[in-house]
Amino acid sequence: MTDLKLSAESIMTRADRLAEFSADEGQLTRAYLTPEHRAAHQQLAIWMTDAGLETWGDSVGNQWGRKVSPNPTQPTLVLGSHSDTVTNAGKYDGNLGVLLAIEALSLLRDVTLPFHVDVVAFADEEGTRFNTTLIGSSAVAGRYDRNWLSVADSDGVTIGQAMEQFGLSPEQAGMDARQPSDVQAYLEVHIEQGPVLEARNLPVGVVTGIAGAKRFQCQVKGMAGHAGTVPIHLRKDAMCGVAEMVLCIESYAEQRGIVATVGICDTVKGAINVIPGEVHFTIDIRSAKQALLEDSAHELMQKLADIAKQRHLALTSQTIYQATAVECNETLTQRWSNVVEKLTGHTPCLLPSGAGHDAMAMAHLAPIAMLFVRCDKGISHHPLENVIVDDVKVALDCLIEMIKTFDTPADSILAHHFKH
Template identity: 65%
Template sequence: MATMNGITMEDRAKRLMEQADVLGSFTETPGQVTRAYLTPEHRLAHDQLAVWMQQAGLETWQDSVGNQWGRKVSLNPTQPTLILGSHSDTVRNAGKYDGNLGVIMAIEALAALSEQEFPFHIDVVAFADEEGTRFNTTLIGSSGVAGCFNPAWLDVKDADGISMAEAMRTFGLDPEQAGRDARRAEETLAYLEAHIEQGPVLEAEDLAVGVVTGIAGAKRFECGVKGMAGHAGTVPVNLRNDALCGTAEMITYIEKFAADKGIVATVGKCEVLPGAVNVIPGETRFTIDIRSLSQDTLEACTTQLLALLNKIADKRGLKFSSQNIYQAAAVPCHESLQQKWASVVETVTQTKPRFLPSGAGHDALAMATMTDVGMLFIRCEKGISHNPREQVTPSDVAVGLHCFIEMLKSFV
């Protein structure tokens, strides 16, 4: 049983589980976990994180976009700063561990290493917005740190018509300063992030942790199919231009295409117009989310898929349209950081390290634009995430924490 500063990893893991429960109490919806960017609940969560950072011996501050920081100060820094972190915001009706576990695990790792001196500062950051729940713009917090904050985001409005700039002012921030305190590459050693897997691989292989090889690139499209609405009782089936039937064929094809190409593609939303029980659907609108760890594969598959969907539409006398509404390039984790993680995983677990990609996006996507990134996955029950049933075990958290601590020590 590993012990540091007189406290076992198991006891530290128990504390992390209790802290996750506390963070889960900062929610805008009673009985659920919902914490969006620049809300009162966001403030309460960051105030609590600042207290835990201070208890771990860290200096604390808030940056220009609302990220919460803590620093283990080096008495004689001779190297750039090492950054650790994850996000503190959530989706609606979320679990308690997505993002949040990575933040509190980084704080706890530094608490365990409070007596060890490093030749560089170590910063922990709770990124304020990774999910995009409030403004539908993802990675706001990490983009501000990495120097890729888009000033156009300040004009984006939430569902209540409040712009991001207005929300920042209410939160106590100056929107004109947003992103101006970004870190510089030459001042940053690397970025490390621990995160629940959000998938079933580690559980299927009975492993507590895994080394992330990279983060899949993603493209999202809003698509439209136009046909001809008509009376459900008077137009023969063979004379119809049914937009929904065409869309159904497209969706079935998307599933088959993704399986054949070894990628993932998802239709998450579909709207049928006019939406009456006795009217042939004249129009549909649906989304496609397509991802691959290989950027070249993502680009090629996207082009092929959209062309084939157009062919389905033409065959049925329909018109197909698509608009790219989001894209993020695939990001490989740095090879040297993968090997460092692998080494500590093997030392801690006495098992061969499992390397696996991340199909979900993370703050490491933005941070990779400025520095090397490395990630560790922690097993989660049945791979469930973005769901109240999201769960981790204290024993797996203890393993993840032990790996994190050994990873930090490996930089000395």
């Protein structure tokens, strides 16, 4: 087989090239249904063709390539990740997984398999332009929400209008969804976006599941007053109440083994010499265990209500986002663990993903499994996001080996999946 180190170096070069398709000079920003989206997918299509794949774009702007089986006796295996980015992004989030899949199929060009293998570059995982996430993968999984078509960007352009400008038909969006009986599994390779693998000095890790999330918008109201004339014990200081709430959120999360973050905190009409009368803040709560997420969110909001009551403040909150935790398939997770141990000689690191991925949507279609690649200092969604070529080589080796494990006629991975 071709030297995998050379293939890994080629992937790094292609990541550099893909990063040039950006809306912003000097930084990487590539959003859904933009000229940069089109240009990046045109480049991916060229690389897919070079790898011997049949290529096409689908109804929502995802880019596909297929390694065609001359005699497919099993459902299609799908590999992929996303090609869109956040604002001022790094080069590897999402994009690395797409490039690894293309290179893996290029190296398997002369290997005949009893199933088609598809690679997909999902068009909108991040939601940078329209504040919607997982549009590309949701459409493939048969969960396209027609209400998305009326969602507008900051310029007032709706997704439906943007699709028409892009050359797509809004009426056809999601109509080419895959059927569960036609897909045997979905595999995604992704940078870890965290520091665990680096701390353990391991190139790759096997994902056990993807955390669910709940997000809340909270408002705390007290009484504004003069900063010099109202004694401390007579104040209803909304900011002091929120400060206590933030520390409560931090300590509670640590006790329960979840993560919780206050990402935004704003004083409404605040001034340097005024006691804060109203403060708005957000909470992001995540756990890989859905039951724990639900219980924790309920209990935590009750604790915040108690703080408000003790301080004679009014607390209101709205749930603004929720995503259900998704478990990776146990059989595939074990299979990938075996591959990692075989190729690296290390006991595989099993870890959950605290970030969302296209695999969350694809889990509604097929069994899913994910492989994480170590990233420098765990940095992601930032220009300093980085991976090293030796780790990319290991990930490529593992992906190729994982694809080969499906080449067993008696092995229809999960019989229960096809009964649905």
